[in-house]
Amino acid sequence: MVNWPNRLLVPLRHNDMPELPEVETIARNLQTVLSGRIILAAELYWERSLIVPSPSQFRRLVPSTEIVSLSRRAKYLDILLAFPHSFRKPTRHLIFHLGMSGDLLTVLGGYQVGQHDRLLLRLSEDAILVFNDPRKFGRVWLIDDPGVIFSRLGPEPLSDDFTPEQLFSAFHRRRRQLKPLLLDQSFLAGLGNIYTDEALFLARLHPLRCSDTLTGEETAQLHAAIRQVLEEGIAYHGASIDWVYRGGEFQNHFRVYGRIGKPCPRCGTTIERTLIGRRGTYFCPLCQRRQD
DNA sequence: CTAAAATCCTGGTGGC
DNA sequence: TGCCACCAGGATTTTA
Numbered sequence: 667m668v669n670w671p672n673r674l675l676v677p678l679r680h681n682d683m684p685e686l687p688e689v690e691t692i693a694r695n696l697q698t699v700l701s702g703r704i705i706l707a708a709e710l711y712w713e714r715s716l717i718v719p720s721p722s723q724f725r726r727l728v729p730s731t732e733i734v735s736l737s738r739r740a741k742y743l744d745i746l747l748a749f750p751h752s753f754r755k756p757t758r759h760l761i762f763h764l765g766m767s768g769d770l771l772t773v774l775g776g777y778q779v780g781q782h783d784r785l786l787l788r789l790s791e792d793a794i795l796v797f798n799d800p801r802k803f804g805r806v807w808l809i810d811d812p813g814v815i816f817s818r819l820g821p822e823p824l825s826d827d828f829t830p831e832q833l834f835s836a837f838h839r840r841r842r843q844l845k846p847l848l849l850d851q852s853f854l855a856g857l858g859n860i861y862t863d864e865a866l867f868l869a870r871l872h873p874l875r876c877s878d879t880l881t882g883e884e885t886a887q888l889h890a891a892i893r894q895v896l897e898e899g900i901a902y903h904g905a906s907i908d909w910v911y912r913g914g915e916f917q918n919h920f921r922v923y924g925r926i927g928k929p930c931p932r933c934g935t936t937i938e939r940t941l942i943g944r945r946g947t948y949f950c951p952l953c954q955r956r957q958d
Numbered sequence: 959c960t961a962a963a964a965t966c967c968t969g970g971t972g973g974c
Numbered sequence: 975t976g977c978c979a980c981c982a983g984g985a986t987t988t989t990a
Contacts, residue, residue, distance in 0.1 A: 683982095683983070683984080685984095714966090741984085763984085763985085764984095765967095765983090765984060765985080766967090766982080766983055766984060767967090767968080767969095767983095782968090799967095800967085800968060800969070801966090801967045801968050801969085801982095801983085802966075802967050802968080803966070803967065803983080803984065803985080805985090840959080840960085841959085841960075842959095842960065842961085843961095846960095846961085849984085849985095851984085851985075858983090858984070859982095859983070859984085943961090943962085944962095944963090944982080944983070945982090945983070945984095946982075946983085
């Protein structure tokens with residue numbers, strides 16, 4: 667038997683604003699720790715985190731289920747549960763969206779419930795899964811069919827469905843500014859504020875550029891840039907910013923995000939920040955000149 | 959169709 | 975030092 671450290675099974679904490687790479691990191695870390703464990707009890711400390719079913723149904727349904735596997739779709743964490751004693755429905759999905767400040771951590775042994783803990787699952791072998799979410803934007807579902815949530819989402823950026831041709835066609839079916847469009851989860855699923863700015867910088871495109879003016883060449887570069895920044899993010903185990911300690915390293919490799927007043931890594935021009943929608947947007951005014 | 963605004967939240971920040 | 979208005983930010987909903 668492994669001699670676990672006293673508290674944390676997964677010592678990593680993750681970042682604010684979990685985007686695709688951060689959720690991917692969480693899914694990979696939790697997979698080995700949680701798979702095969704039985705959920706013994708659910709403790710809900712902020713009922714509005716739970717979208718469906720009702721809190722009482724949730725507390726009744728979850729105990730005795732087994733955690734089969736974890737996966738990620740866009741920014742959602744999908745935990746497959748098996749109901750060993752159910753004849754009608756052998757599996758269900760426990761789905762988390764971490765919102766802006768949500769985090770999942772696992773603890774072994776005694777645990778003092780924290781100020782921002784919203785949901786706590788007691789697991790077999792004295793393990794605990796904690797959903798901590800200071801800003802309460804995170805959401806939890808327990809549902810039979812995850813398609814209810816996932817069917818609204820656009821393509822997965824790292825999947826084969828996402829191609830330069832598909833992106834070009836989608837860009838030209840609409841007439842929208844690039845940044846809000848890339849943040850639209852029904853257009854492309856998984857990008858958030860950080861990775862959108864980083865991808866637009868790599869592709870040398872202005873965030874307000876109108877989508878239907880992109881050439882095939884520009885679209886191909888943006889497609890490659892999106893994949894590159896997401897893959898980098900995953901390789902660095904996500905990004906860690908703000909006041910909470912987290913485990914990722916990608917924040918040390920941002921090219922523009924949060925780098926207002928600092929030199930562009932490509933041309934040395936001072937990075938600027940502007941507001942688009944309600945999002946802080948960082949870009950290089952020289953590399954990313956408007957061209958429409 | 960697109961877009962802007964409002965909504966939900968709290969910890970951090972800046973002004974005084 | 976304390977108080978407080980203000981703000982970020984993902985996704986959804988409402989309004990234009």
